[in-house]
Amino acid sequence: MLQQRRLLIAAALAAGLLIAGKSRAQIGSAGANGVGYAGPQGAFSTFEQMENAGPSRTKKDDSEVIKEAKRKITDADPRVRVDGVDKLRYVSDSADAHELLFRALSDRDVRVRVKAIDVLGARGTTDAVPVMAQDLFLRETPAIEKLHLVAALGRVGDSRGTLPIIEYLDETEDAPSRGTAVFALGEIGDPRANDKLIQIVRGEDTAMVRKLAEEAIEKIDGELPNRHQEVLAAEKSRSRIPTDQKLAKLRQYDAEVQAEKEGKVLH
Secondary structure (H helix, E strand, C coil): CCCHHHHHHHHHHHHHHHHHHHHHHHHHCCCCCCCCCCCCCCCCHHHHHHHCCCCCCCCCCCCHHHHHHHHHHHCCCCHHHHHHHHHCCCCCHHHHHHHHHHHCCCCCCHHHHHHHHHHHHHHCCCHHHHHHHHHHHHHCHHHHHHHHHHHHHHCCCCCCHHHHHHHHHHCCCHHHHHHHHHHHHHHHCCHHHHHHHHHHHHHHCHHHHHHHHHHHHHHHCCCCCCCCHHHHHHCCCCCCCCCHHHHHHHHHHHHHHHHHCCCCCCC
């Protein structure tokens, strides 16, 4: 099992690097009206980093963040709209945040749509799955947008994304894109993907994609954990912390917050 985990990490790293290179190359020429998209900054080394590219958590109140995002998302400059969407990554679930993100999914600029896809994927928004699956099916959806849709569907982990991703695999010959799709199927964990994954293991030209397909099958069969299972395991582990330790952590947190308000530093 340890060897399998090491192979999984190595393959995911290789896939992430190839995906990132393809993503930057495609998205640089994505502007149909002469507007290019520089894409997320930096070189990505994992699938999750591709999905989770964005700002760090802010200390602002959620209502302030949403208010600022509303202002920016209506701006004429698509770069400002992208920034407005990005600000919604860490806000709590709310009708306002959802409305803004879903509005951005149909923005006229691919840069804004891709950012909305990434943020919805990072937030694990299951309500977005039908819309993302439909957009993945449409021929007029740009290739780079489809790549981010596939990654986001894998990150959400909803089984309704399985069949659209399988259809995407039937249409896509690019190895890094196929690697992303195969990895996404493993993260979703739907047994309906097994036949397609077995087909890829037996007949795929690219060794990296074959390896990812093998590991996706192992995830579906429960031999390897996917990200969702790891998150659940971590939450279960946290729930086992004794009550006195939980209270101690809460008291420490309260003390730090109070010290910050008073301009003090706790050592």
